[in-house]
Amino acid sequence: MEVILLKEVKRLGKRGEVKKVADGYARNYLIPRGLAVPATPAARSRIAEEVAVAKHQEMDEKAKAEALAAKLDKTQLVFKAKVGESGRLYGSITNAHIAEKLSEIVGAEVDKRKVMLEDPIKETGKTKVDVKLHPEVKVTVTVIVEPESA
Structure with a gap:
């Protein structure tokens, strides 16, 4: 049949x-x-x-995702966080934090599951993070974590 x-x-x-x-x-x-x-x-x-x-x-x-990727390409997200003496953060920067910051930039909701961050960021410095906007469209953003000035 x-x-x-x-x-x-x-x-x-x-x-x-x-x-x-x-x-x-x-x-x-x-x-x-x-x-x-x-x-x-x-x-x-x-x-x-x-x-x-x-x-x-x-x-x-896919076209919308590609337009969004062009807008987000080379984007740098700067986070200020409290840092201990060893340079490690009190807490961490998670994919939810990154998605929230991207949502502010884009003006539309970015799902935290689309941020491909294996482990939360726990140290200061630069980290490259992939964001999967569509199954065929991926963009890399730079996350910069700086110590919070007291």
Whole structure:
């Protein structure tokens, strides 16, 4: 039986693809769970339109992310923090702090999960941090941590 996938199914395919599967697999698993529909001509044309709209939206999102990346490229974020005698910070600079500062610069919300910081910054100095704005668009910003003057 041929089915059109409504969602990505592991080891089978992505949304909008037409796949030939066993009748029982389609009737007992894919269709009842809303993962696929039978591949009728009407369903094919409807899914083709939906995929085209989704592709167009994806291209718009990527263009917005690229424009934002151009704006953020070479951006330096300066943080002032209390520092101990050894040069280590009291506390740390996390991806949430960086996302908040980027949101102020951009004027739009930047999700903290998009800031690719493995460990919080705990020392003064410069650190390069990647920000993933889109699955295909990444920008690097410089985070500068300076000691807070007393």
